[in-house]
Amino acid sequence: MAKVIARPGLRKIRDHMVNFPSDLHSEKQILLNSNESVFGPSVNVASAIRSSLDRVERYPENASASLARALSARFNHPAAQIVCGHGSDDLLARLSRAYLAPGDELVYSRNGYPKIPNYAYVNDAIPVAAPDQNFAVDVDSILSVVTDRTRIVMIANPDNPSGMYLSEESINRLHSGLPNNCLLVLDSAYVEYVDAADFGHPAGLVEKSENVVMTRTFSKIFGLAGLRLGWMYAPDSIASVVSSVGITFPVSTTALAAGIVALQDKTHTDRVFKLNLEIRDEFSSKLKCLGLEVIPSQTNFVLVGFLTGSKTAVDAHRYLEANGIIVRRLASPAYSNYIRFTIGSREDMAITVDFLKDFLSQRKE
Numbered sequence: 001m002a003k004v005i006a007r008p009g010l011r012k013i014r015d016h017m018v019n020f021p022s023d024l025h026s027e028k029q030i031l032l033n034s035n036e037s038v039f040g041p042s043v044n045v046a047s048a049i050r051s052s053l054d055r056v057e058r059y060p061e062n063a064s065a066s067l068a069r070a071l072s073a074r075f076n077h078p079a080a081q082i083v084c085g086h087g088s089d090d091l092l093a094r095l096s097r098a099y100l101a102p103g104d105e106l107v108y109s110r111n112g113y114p115k116i117p118n119y120a121y122v123n124d125a126i127p128v129a130a131p132d133q134n135f136a137v138d139v140d141s142i143l144s145v146v147t148d149r150t151r152i153v154m155i156a157n158p159d160n161p162s163g164m165y166l167s168e169e170s171i172n173r174l175h176s177g178l179p180n181n182c183l184l185v186l187d188s189a190y191v192e193y194v195d196a197a198d199f200g201h202p203a204g205l206v207e208k209s210e211n212v213v214m215t216r217t218f219s220k221i222f223g224l225a226g227l228r229l230g231w232m233y234a235p236d237s238i239a240s241v242v243s244s245v246g247i248t249f250p251v252s253t254t255a256l257a258a259g260i261v262a263l264q265d266k267t268h269t270d271r272v273f274k275l276n277l278e279i280r281d282e283f284s285s286k287l288k289c290l291g292l293e294v295i296p297s298q299t300n301f302v303l304v305g306f307l308t309g310s311k312t313a314v315d316a317h318r319y320l321e322a323n324g325i326i327v328r329r330l331a332s333p334a335y336s337n338y339i340r341f342t343i344g345s346r347e348d349m350a351i352t353v354d355f356l357k358d359f360l361s362q363r364k365e
C-alpha cells in the first residue's frame, strides 16, 4: 500500500541542543539554558497582558498596523517595511520559504546559530556551511562558498552560541561581495545587548540596499520569550512577500498588547542592558580566574570552554544539572568542550560560580 511521504529534506532536520530536560521551570532550578531574560518584562507590560485577556474571544487586530506603527515610532523605520511574526523564528522560516526553492543554497557559518541549516532542509534546499575562525563568522570563507545557486546568506550577529560579532565594516564587506540576487539575512536577536563601538547597526544596511533584511525579537531584552513575538525590517518588496506567506493573524492579541507597551518602556530595557553587562563581566572574570576559557560576548550569554585538565564540559554539565543549574550544551562536536551559560541574576550567577568552583576542585575518581 502506498504510504504518505513527507518532503525528503525533512528527514535531515536535526536537533541542535543536547539533552533538553523535560521538567524545566521547577522553582528550585536556575535556568541558564535558553538565553531568556531573567528580568522579565516591565510591570506596565504585565498589566497590558492582563487587560488583553478581556479581548481573547476576538481574533487579534492586524499586527502590521498597530505594532508596526509602534516599532516605526520607536526605531524610525517606515511601518510598511516592518513585518511582525510569531517570534523571529517565524520570520526566518518565512524568508526561507519565500526565497528558497528545492536545490537552492543557503550559506551559513559552520558553527554559527545551529538552527540555520534546518531553514534550508524544510524547503528541500541545500545548507552550505562556510568554515568559521574559532567560532567567529569568517567573511572570506562565506564569500568563497557562494555560488550562482546561493539565494540566501544567513548569519546571526551577534552570534549564538559564541556571543561574538562582526563589525559594521565586516558586514559591509560581506554584503559588497554578494551578488544582488542573494538575500543577506542579519538575524539580530541579541542586538539590544551590544555595546561594541564598531558594531554599527544592521538597519543602516537594510536602508542602503535592496537585498538585506534584519530580524529582531521580543524574546530577549524585552523579556517576552513565552509570548513569541518577533519582527523584521526589510525593503518594501521583501516585506510584502514575507507578509503574504504568513499564517492568518501570526501575532496573538496578548503578544500585540505586550509588544506595544514594551516598546514604550525604554527605562526597563536600559536597566536590563546595564545589569546584563555588569553581571556578564563579573561572571566572565570569575570564570577566567578559575582557569576556564570565556569567549568574549556581546549578548546575554557566554560560551565557556573546559579545555585544560581532566574536568570536562560533559561532567560539568552533569554536575550543575544535578545541583539544579540548567545550562546548554550544543550537539555539534566543535562544542564538545564548551557550555553556554545564559546571564541570569547576580545571585544566580554567584551560585553558579560557587558550584563550578566545587566541581573544579573535586579530584577525578
Ligand SMILES: Cc1ncc(COP(=O)(O)O)c(C=O)c1O
Pocket: 034, 035, 086, 087, 088, 089, 090, 113, 156, 159, 160, 187, 189, 216, 217, 218, 219, 225, 228, 229, 230
Ligand atoms: C540567534 C537567534 N536567532 C533567533 C532566535 C529565535 O528567537 P525567537 O523566535 O524567540 O524570536 C534565537 C533564539 O534563541 C537565537 O538565539
